[in-house]
């Protein structure tokens with residue numbers, strides 16, 4: 001490998017690349033906001049709600065201050081629809097423990113109890129077969145399911161929706177990482193009762209700060225969410241519910257709106273980069289590239305590999321080059337950390353999404369239910385590694401990262 005390649009720095013995400021490509025649109029949109037100065041519920045918010053709704057195929061979209069708030073709003077709206085301000089502790093909402101904290105936290109904030117069911121090890125998503133087993137055997141306290149389309153990979157929505165209908169449960173989709181992804185031709189976030197999107201800057205449709213959106217086909221959920229985002233009333237002096245200040249701000253709406261026009265290209269480029277990685281890594285036995293479920297359209301918000309192989313304690317099968325890397329980094333936890341150290345030393349950033357499953361976090365102690373072992377999630381937290389991906393990442397950089405990964409196992 002030449003010196004230049006050795007010195008190349010590849011960050012996990014360089015948002016400047018996306019901005020440079022869309023600078024004209026984004027700058028124009030921001031200038032419009034500067035001219036009208038309508039910062040709260042400015043025209044861009046409604047325009048984004050309408051255009052995103054048309055793109056997704058959702059009858060109603062409500063801009064929110066974050067993806068987290070969109071989840072809380074969806075759940076609160078479902079509780080209010082049933083005539084209650086919050087869910088009761090006895091009400092169970094089933095989700096995955098292998099997700100960002102916000103998913104489980106939103107369930108707690110809605111008053112319900114999160115029930116953690118293990119993932120499918122191939123997709124890292126809530127395992128529909130385990131979900132079925134729980135519902136068939138369970139105490140019947142479940143009121144809803146909260147599937148997370150992790151990394152942009154669609155859950156098995158056919159099975160989940162069939163179970164929801166059979167057991168009379170609502171479905172709120174966590175689509176924070178999956179704007180534009182689809183299942184059997186339908187955009188994710190529009191298949192269940194509601195979908196919660198995030199416009200956090202690192203997301204595949206990201207703003208310049210926090211933002212999110214709730215999508216729903218249910219006019220009542222939408223109307224309640226519209227009240228909740230502005231303190232819980234139709235207007236300031238007729239407050240009916242315990243609400244929030246959870247509006248999407250105009251400036252974020254303007255930025256997201258500019259990017260929305262390019263979403264097909266952005267997601268297409270992500271898929272092309274993922275294909276490049278998967279092809280280049282296909283011969284590396286110690287690695288599982290991400291699965292792309294048939295019937296689903298993945299958007300690769302993250303490109304996440306599973307680093308299998310032997311533990312660091314019995315590192316006999318790891319090549320000499322990798323071992324010298326280990327000595328320098330001092331990381332001996334496992335092959336995933338070894339590989340991460342190897343890449344870091346060579347200027348390549350990676351991330352672990354997520355190192356701790358939700359049921360192991362203090363906030364959920366005594367507040368969640370774990371009916372069965374969560375072995376797949378506990379294994380995944382030790383093995384997953386997300387590689388750099390962004391729509392305008394250069395092909396040679398993708399191949400460079402892939403070469404470093406395969407080199408680690410063969411050196």
Ligand SMILES: Cc1ncc(COP(=O)(O)O)c(C=O)c1O
Nearest residue numbers: 066067068100102176198199200
């Ligand atoms: C799976 C998942 N759910 C929920 C969220 C919360 O979104 P936000 O950061 O916009 O509140 C995120 C992103 O951070 C996420 O990745």
